[in-house]
Amino acid sequence: MSNRYDAIVVGGGHNGLVAGAYLARAGAKAVVLEARHKTGGAATTDAPWPDAPELKVPTLSYVFSHIPHVIREDLNLRIKTLPQGPYYIPFPDGRSYQSGTMDPALEAAEISKFSKKDAANMGPFMEWLGHLGGAMAPLMMAKPPKFGSRHPGDLLDQMKFLWSMRGLDNRTISDLTRIMSMSAADLLDEWFESDQVKVPFVIDGIIGTWAGPREPGTAFVMAHHAVGDTGGGAMSNEYGIPEGGMGAVADAIRDSAMKFGCEIRTHSRVEKILTVNGRTRGVVLTGGEEVLAPVVVTAANPKITFLEQLDASELPEQFVSDIKRFKVRSGVVKINVALSELPRFTADPDGDIDFTGGIELGHSVDYIERAFIDAREGHGAVRPFSDGEIPTQVDHTLAPEGIHIMSMFTQWVPHTWSDEQPQAELDAYADRVIDEYDQLAPGFKASVIHRQVIGPYEMEKEWGLTGGNIFLGEVSLDQLFHMRPAPGYADWRTPIKGLYQCSNGTHGVGGVCGIPAYNAVREVLKDHRRGRWGKPAGE
Ligand SMILES: Cc1cc2nc3c(=O)[nH]c(=O)nc-3n(C[C@H](O)[C@H](O)[C@H](O)COP(=O)(O)OP(=O)(O)OC[C@H]3O[C@@H](n4cnc5c(N)ncnc54)[C@H](O)[C@@H]3O)c2cc1C
Helix, strand or coil, X not given: CCCECCEEEECCEHHHHXXXXXXXXXXXXXXXXXXXXXXXXXXXXXXXXXXXXXXCEECCCCCECCCCHHHHHHCCCCXXXXXXXXXXXXXXXXXXXXXXXXXXXXXXXXXXCCCHHHHHHHHHHHHHHHHHHHHHHHHHHCCCCCCCCCCHHHHHHHHHHHHHCCCCCHHHHHHHHHHHHCCHHHHHHHHCCCHHHHHHHHHHHHCCCCCCCCCCCHHHHHHHCCCCCCCCCCCCCCCXXXXXXXXXXXXXXXXXXHHCCCEEECCCCEEEEEEECCEEEEEEECCCCEEECCEEEECCCHHHHHHCCCCHHHCCHHHHHHHHHCCCCCCEEEEEEXXXXXXXXXXXXXXXXXXXXXXXXXXXXXXXXXHHHHHHCCCCCCCCEEEEECHHHCCCCCCCCCCEEEEEEEECCCHHHHCCCCHHHHHHHHHHHHHHHHHHCCCCHHHEEEEEEECHHHHHHHHCCHHHCCCCCCCCHHHCHHHCCCCCCCCCECCCECEEECCCCCCCCCCCCCHHHHHHHHHHHHHCHHHCCCCCCCC
């Protein structure tokens, strides 16, 4: 019968697609069930303006960085990335700063505009950060042990984990411990004296967080950006512009899954996960269709899976309360615009500026902190932070010549806007983002010919990003590694036998990376050696 499979994947975001591909590659008869009309989840490219169907935008996610080489090789992913430029930060005093040029002499000249001492410190800082990123990279692929458990298998896992850490010296462990508890601002104060030089690092520390740069933990988020890989094999912090937007990345994974024989079904919202005696037996779709399998891998937010698709009585009480308190706050608003011309910044009126790496609205650490405080106080930032980017400078697939697409990742609005969206306030907030750019690049506002504004409410309702959180759960120390999404269940297993989890709400989170899915399927295959999938429970 066609509705019986070896494995079902709930949710066709990029992680669900990676899981489907790996399951099919391992010989499973697998299906991905996606609620929306298309796969990709937050990794999507769309044409949002009906009167201009030739214009495409990276609707939500926009920069490629984290899919490890092993996944790209295993799944034979054809992903084309284009080189991404440095951060461009124009300041109201008429100066500007380009950070991350990859040219040491240019980088030193740029930093020296603000501080010669900081120029000298940059090399050692980057080396230090790279070292910490290198130390963290293996943890992304590792199974978090169940610390404190005395079960023999868990004790073995704890010993293996400690053994895997044997290469780290005392200083590296101390530094890792410090960045986990420090704020990005405090850490940067130890290295740099110039506010301008700190800004790009502060930005890395607050992307997607419900925390300003002075909040503890943001130093870790900043260092997390030093873990990446665009294809060289070694983990590095090279970022790239995905040609065709991030939707092209998701499409490449979908095509790979299909080539391995995985079935992909869109318009297939899962209402319930079926269980019998603590084992999963499949799912029920909206409309009542049952799809059966002995293995279900959920790639949806943990709150959707455990609080909506299962009954609390089927789960341990402690686990349910852990998932309830799993934090998903967000103040991100994505704004995409089409421009009739490239912006001309007062700071560089004749400059041939590369806008692919980010045009930052972040004049100082205090500017960014204030934007967060505004949202925490209950209103959209008066002067928002924005990571703008114009991919069409290098990606000619998104718009015809002469028109440019600008993606603006902005923060913050109150996290409560995921429950109720004050439309007029959201629009006024978007106006302020555009006004801020206009002050730095007069004429910018007049060049906007189309605009799309997506707040936390729409992210939750349309994309299943609960709370509007871009990482399917806040990336904060209290919900990482062995605690993501709940203590005792960070090994991608769940209290229900046969039910696994693989969204970014689980360990391995890191943007569009596929790591949670890679890890989860590895555990599924351990539990179902040699493709012995069995029958759905209850048969
Ligand atoms: C505005 C924004 C900007 C971002 N920018 C970047 C960036 O530049 N670079 C980067 O690497 N990352 C970025 N991210 C983060 C990254 O895109 C996400 O963390 C990642 O795509 C999440 O992937 P996922 O597969 O775990 O979940 P999702 O992409 O959320 O996929 C989950 C899927 O499950 C589906 N689903 C939910 N409920 C059900 C159900 N009941 N039945 C069936 N299907 C269901 C959803 O429709 C969705 O397709 C950004 C995210 C956002 C929102």
